[in-house]
Amino acid sequence: MNAFAEMSNHLPKTSIWKHLGALLCVTVVASGCTGVPKTVPSPSPIAGKAAPQAAPVQEDALSVAPTPTPSNSIAQVGFRHRAHVGDDNWVGDSCGCASGPCANPGAACGNPMATACAPQPWQYDPQEYLCDGGDQPPSAVLTRDDRIRGLQPQDTVTHYTTEAGDIEFAASNRVCVYSPRFGNVRRITGAIQGDGAIAVSGTSRPVGPQGVDYDLPGLVMTDTVEVGQEEFTRRIDSMRDRNRGVRIESVQQPRQAADVRTVLAGIQNVGISELDESLLALIERYAVAATIWTLDESVEVAIEDLAPPVLTRDQRVDALVVYEFPGPGRLNLLKLADKKHAATGDTVTFALRLQNVGDSPVSGVVVTDNLVTRLEYVADSQTASVDAEFETKPNEANSSQLIWRLKEELAVGDSVTIEFECRVR
Amino acid sequence: MSRTSVLLLLVISAAASITQAADPREILGAPGGHALLTGDMPAGVVAATRQSMGYQQPPPTYYQPVEFHGPEGVRFSLAQYGSFEEGESNLMAGLMIGQVYRFRVTGIPQQAGAELYPTIEMVDRTYPPPGLATSYPIPINLDQNDLIAALEGRLVTRVIYLEDPQTATPLPEGPNGPAAIDVPEYQDPLEIADLRGRTVAILRIGSLAPPRAEVLQSQFFFGHPSWAPIFKPQP
Numbered sequence: 004m005n006a007f008a009e010m011s012n013h014l015p016k017t018s019i020w021k022h023l024g025a026l027l028c029v030t031v032v033a034s035g036c037t038g039v040p041k042t043v044p045s046p047s048p049i050a051g052k053a054a055p056q057a058a059p060v061q062e063d064a065l066s067v068a069p070t071p072t073p074s075n076s077i078a079q080v081g082f083r084h085r086a087h088v089g090d091d092n093w094v095g096d097s098c099g100c101a102s103g104p105c106a107n108p109g110a111a112c113g114n115p116m117a118t119a120c121a122p123q124p125w126q127y128d129p130q131e132y133l134c135d136g137g138d139q140p141p142s143a144v145l146t147r148d149d150r151i152r153g154l155q156p157q158d159t160v161t162h163y164t165t166e167a168g169d170i171e172f173a174a175s176n177r178v179c180v181y182s183p184r185f186g187n188v189r190r191i192t193g194a195i196q197g198d199g200a201i202a203v204s205g206t207s208r209p210v211g212p213q214g215v216d217y218d219l220p221g222l223v224m225t226d227t228v229e230v231g232q233e234e235f236t237r238r239i240d241s242m243r244d245r246n247r248g249v250r251i252e253s254v255q256q257p258r259q260a261a262d263v264r265t266v267l268a269g270i271q272n273v274g275i276s277e278l279d280e281s282l283l284a285l286i287e288r289y290a291v292a293a294t295i296w297t298l299d300e301s302v303e304v305a306i307e308d309l310a311p312p313v314l315t316r317d318q319r320v321d322a323l324v325v326y327e328f329p330g331p332g333r334l335n336l337l338k339l340a341d342k343k344h345a346a347t348g349d350t351v352t353f354a355l356r357l358q359n360v361g362d363s364p365v366s367g368v369v370v371t372d373n374l375v376t377r378l379e380y381v382a383d384s385q386t387a388s389v390d391a392e393f394e395t396k397p398n399e400a401n402s403s404q405l406i407w408r409l410k411e412e413l414a415v416g417d418s419v420t421i422e423f424e425c426r427v428r
Numbered sequence: 429m430s431r432t433s434v435l436l437l438l439v440i441s442a443a444a445s446i447t448q449a450a451d452p453r454e455i456l457g458a459p460g461g462h463a464l465l466t467g468d469m470p471a472g473v474v475a476a477t478r479q480s481m482g483y484q485q486p487p488p489t490y491y492q493p494v495e496f497h498g499p500e501g502v503r504f505s506l507a508q509y510g511s512f513e514e515g516e517s518n519l520m521a522g523l524m525i526g527q528v529y530r531f532r533v534t535g536i537p538q539q540a541g542a543e544l545y546p547t548i549e550m551v552d553r554t555y556p557p558p559g560l561a562t563s564y565p566i567p568i569n570l571d572q573n574d575l576i577a578a579l580e581g582r583l584v585t586r587v588i589y590l591e592d593p594q595t596a597t598p599l600p601e602g603p604n605g606p607a608a609i610d611v612p613e614y615q616d617p618l619e620i621a622d623l624r625g626r627t628v629a630i631l632r633i634g635s636l637a638p639p640r641a642e643v644l645q646s647q648f649f650f651g652h653p654s655w656a657p658i659f660k661p662q663p
Contacts, residue, residue: 128555130626131564133593156594181557183564184591184601186624188617189574189608190467192583344560347601376598401598428600 131183133345133427135159135353135375136338138174143371145170156400157375159338161357163413164367165331175336180351181344182427184377332415333361334368345427350381353425358418366412370421374402377428384424391421467585467618471547471632472528472650474618478551479526491522491656492553493565494629496531499572503535507649520565522656525550530649533633536575544578546570546633547650552626554590562658566628571608574633584633587617589625 134157141153143160154160159175278286334357341352355372359365374380380403385393391407398404407421465474478484496504496519503515512532523529533544548568556564566588574584586608591597599607609624611617621627639648646652 127557128590128626130590130592131554131556181560181564183554183556184593184596185567185628186589186591186597186621187569187608188587188589188611188621188624190585190611190613190615190617191573191577192468192585192613344557344563346564375593376596377593379598379600426600428596428598 129179131181132179133182133375133377134177134179135340135372135378136175137177138172143172143174145172151371154371154373154404156373156398156402159336159355159370159372161334161336161368161370163332163334163365163369165361165365166329166363167331169331170367171331171333173334173336175338175355178338178340178353180340180342180427182346182349182377184347184428330362332359332363332365332413334358334365334413335360336370347427349427351378351425351427353423355421356418357413357421359413359415362415364412364414368409368413368419370407370409372405372423373398374400374405374425376400376402378402378425379428380405381424381426384422386422388420391419465618467587467616467621467630471549471630474627474630475526475528475549475551483552484526489524490553492525492550492628493520493522493562493658494548494550494568495520495565496568496570498533498570499537499575501535501537502533502570502575504531504533506531506655507652509652510645510649520562520658520660522658523548523550524653524655525553527653528650529653529655533570533575536579537572539575539579542579543637544575544633545636545638546578546631549630549632550628551630552590552628554628565658568629568631569608570631570633578633578635581635584631585617586631586633587621587627588629588631589621589627591625595624 136157136159138158138160139155143151143153143158143162145162146152151160151162157177160172161175162170162172164170337356337358339354339356341354342349345351353372355370357368357370380395385405385407387393387407390410392410394406394408395403396406405423409419413419465477498504498517501517503517504519505512505515506519506521507530515532515534519531528547528549530545530547533546534542536542536544554561554564554566568588569586574586577584609620611620618627618630636648639645
């Protein structure tokens with residue numbers, strides 16, 4: 004209540020009730036949330052992305068099976084939008100292995116000393132994998148000028164023309180290579196006074212929910228001198244024009260609602276035969292209206308002396324011809340990499356296998372591989388098992404877009420193998 | 429209701445609306461949000477706060493392999509109970525997450541006898557497939573500019589992050605790892621790194637020398653956290 008009393012001192016009386024209402028609403032919402040049972044977050048916080056490996060990681064020489072620890076689900080500010088792999092899989096109850104990848108029906112849940120229900124919290128981080136292939140939304144489509152729209156970097160698609168003339172798209176699978184790359188952000192803090200460096204001043208250091216202990220040992224400066232003047236940079240956001248509100252012509256008001264209700268009321272009275280003098284005026288009014296809306300003219304039809312046509316139904320089936328149209332051709336595109344992991348500078352060979360798994364041949368087959376930023380096509384490294392026209396052009400990810408145009412049509416069951424090499428940047 | 433009371437109400441409501449009108453900057457908000465953790469915090473705060481907020485490693489300890497890179501001739505050695513060994517040029521070691529390590533840099537080109545004692549703060553780890561942990565260590569890069577700036581008394585903060593492959597720069601990586609993105613003093617390197625990927629470590633290079641007093645040793649070495657040596661196969 005102290006907070007409320009303090010707030011009420013600063014606010015005008017008219018807004019006190021508004022704030023009190025808001026406070027009550029917040030209280031109601033908060034108490035409602037406490038009743039919600041704890042649910043386990045999705046097993047993989049990166050479910051939107053394709054999993055490179057779903058199998059749990061075995062312990063290597065350096066990591067050993069961890070024990071479950073209750074996790075605080077508060078997202079850390081400064082680590083937003085990031086998948087914290089593993090931590091989110093923890094269950095906050097006393098059992099610790101109720102569901103998720105650690106679910107083990109045979110584990111002795113409830114026994115705090117049981118280490119058998121230790122989960123395998125860490126699987127993988129998709130950011131450490133370099134993936135290529137698939138068709139990320141929006142899906143790729145072909146425009147009239149024979150260009151592909153919706154082709155994201157890392158997409159690998161093929162489009163072909165069926166016998167019916169339809170242009171169809173097929174996407175490959177995603178292939179992922181473990182190749183983490185690290186970046187550095189460097190800041191050199193400058194000011195020197197005397198012989199010592201001066202710490203940055205004027206930077207807000209808010210205290211978080213857990214409290215930040217500033218008494219921890221510092222790095223360079225134990226005796227810091229505060230810079231007196233604060234540098235303030237005004238961002239462009241503060242000058243942004245704010246156009247709020249709704250234009251008045253887009254507001255539509257209901258019209259003639261009163262008249263409609265009056266009509267309905269009158270009809271109901273007529274229905275139960277309780278006409279009285281007060282309704283006479285209404286009846287007369289709508290009678291006049293009915294008169295006005297009545298059309299005197301009617302359609303006049305003149306029938307001349309014409310004999311009706313005679314329909315003779317004496318036909319019978321002479322023969323039955325069944326036309327069998329085969330299903331359209333369908334391509335299956337498979338992508339493979341020759342390495343599971345690649346360091347920066349390594350060369351990875353990718354293979355594309357294209358097969359017609361449909362019922363009829365397809366023509367105009369074009370395979371397009373849009374490489375991600377970190378894959379660089381090794382010049383003249385591509386080979387195709389059939390005669391194909393190869394083209395490479397830069398894409399929007401500053402990498403290459405590789406295009407193969409097959410010169411011949413692909414019969415049912417036929418397959419094409421394309422290989423090319425990429426260097427990991 | 430009298431006319432004066434109506435007027436009074438109008439005045440009160442107008443005053444209330446004026447007091448409630450917020451600065452446009454407050455509505456639009458800063459692009460970075462409210463940064464709870466910043467890059468200029470003392471060494472250990474970012475990792476410790478993160479550990480205390482539920483991202484800590486369950487026991488037993490995982491030692492994250494790191495590899496130190498520097499200019500030609502520079503040697504690195506990690507502190508072992510307050511003393512340093514001779515050092516290696518491309519030192520590899522397994523460091524605990526959430527700890528701050530003090531290491532020594534010697535053999536700086538054209539700075540005979542100069543020594544630097546930077547710190548590395550381990551914020552997060554990587555999740556390699558089994559058996560690949562030491563093949564893909566976190567690179568800790570120091571270039572000549574860092575060392576010169578630190579010897580001049582300035583503080584170099586390098587935030588090392590795992591790059592998001594979707595938004596990675598399409599430039600090839602140099603032999604000594606990625607080139608650093610330099611940010612000015614008024615920008616927060618942690619915020620910039622967080623926009624580009626997942627922060628894993630923070631390197632701070634200053635010009636502090638080890639204290640002579642025995643009492644200050646523990647503070648200087650951040651409580652002597654343990655680390656795992658990684659021996660490379662002999663060629």
